Amino acid sequence: MxxxxxxxxxxxxxxxxxxxxxxxxxxxxxxxxxxxxxxxxxxxxxxxxxxxxxxxxxxxxxxxxxxxxEYELYQIPENHSNMQLAKKATKALLEWGKTGFHTVSKEIYEQRLNSCNTCEFIRNPPHQLAYKVKLKSESDPRICGACGCGISRKARLATETCPVQDPSKKGFNLWNEPVRS
Ligand code: SF4
Structure with missing residues (x-):
């Protein structure tokens, strides 16, 4: 730096x-x-x-x-501190960059969004955001209450994962993808 x-x-x-x-x-x-x-x-x-x-x-x-x-990524809830926010966005960027900024296929993207849409953790974004940027103006503004990420952006990035394990399917998360270590 x-x-x-x-x-x-x-x-x-x-x-x-x-x-x-x-x-x-x-x-x-x-x-x-x-x-x-x-x-x-x-x-x-x-x-x-x-x-x-x-x-x-x-x-x-x-x-x-x-x-x-490529550096516009997340909407973070206000209860996350600004430094947490900055670190989180930076870490996600680094991970995403390592894969050459790959995004998932349309099919996987929709599958992930469908899971989020029926998930108990999905939330409307708070009014005051420490860090609010949009990747696309038509993006769904809702966030994952478990990790604070904007779901439409999160679901699009190949390096992102759902942070909650599926209680009914050991080793899988709520996106029905294997839990990453
Ligand atoms: S990422 Fe996972 S925990 Fe978060 S809203 Fe989507 S399905 Fe729910």
């Missing part, structure tokens, strides 16, 4: 970090959650942001880079 991002890490909450990076880049607004998440993981991207801070056109290219969408 480059030094400027390390400094930003000390500013406090996730939104504080977004504001701090925005200030550092000379913006009058916080950077998006996706830009912050990418800058924390991608040293080259963070350096490009910093170097282009005096050239607004160039900076906007990086701020709106299409790859940033």
């Amino acid at each position: 480059v030094d400027i991002i390390k400094d930003i890490e000390t500013t406090g909450s996730w939104n504080d970090m977004r504001s701090a990076l925005g200030n550092l880049l000379g913006l009058d607004h916080p950077v998006s959650s996706a830009v912050l998440a990418r800058a924390r993981e991608d040293d080259k991207f963070a350096s490009h942001l910093f170097i282009s801070r005096f050239d607004l056109d160039l900076l906007n290219l990086f701020l709106n880079d299409k790859r940033n969408i």
Whole structure:
């Protein structure tokens, strides 16, 4: 992680970090959650942001880079702290990145969503979210109450898994997939 991002890490909450990076880049607004998440993981991207801070056109290219969408992942309930949120999103990103950002087939995605739709843990998202970003505007906003992830995003990622074991089927979770160790 480059030094400027390390400094930003000390500013406090996730939104504080977004504001701090925005200030550092000379913006009058916080950077998006996706830009912050990418800058924390991608040293080259963070350096490009910093170097282009005096050239607004160039900076906007990086701020709106299409790859940033890969860093838009989760909606986390407000009872998760911002640091928990940041760590969780980062861990999921790393895992997802290791597989080359693979998503599941349409069939598996729908199978997973069907399980979530009838699950006792499914919840509407809280009004105040520490970290709220959308992968697609039409995404289902509901979350898994067991882990705090947005179900439509969670179900799409190959590296994600349902966190609850099926009490009626040993070794399987509520998505009817083998429990991962
Ligand atoms: S991920 Fe699993 S526990 Fe969470 S809502 Fe879906 S089925 Fe339920």
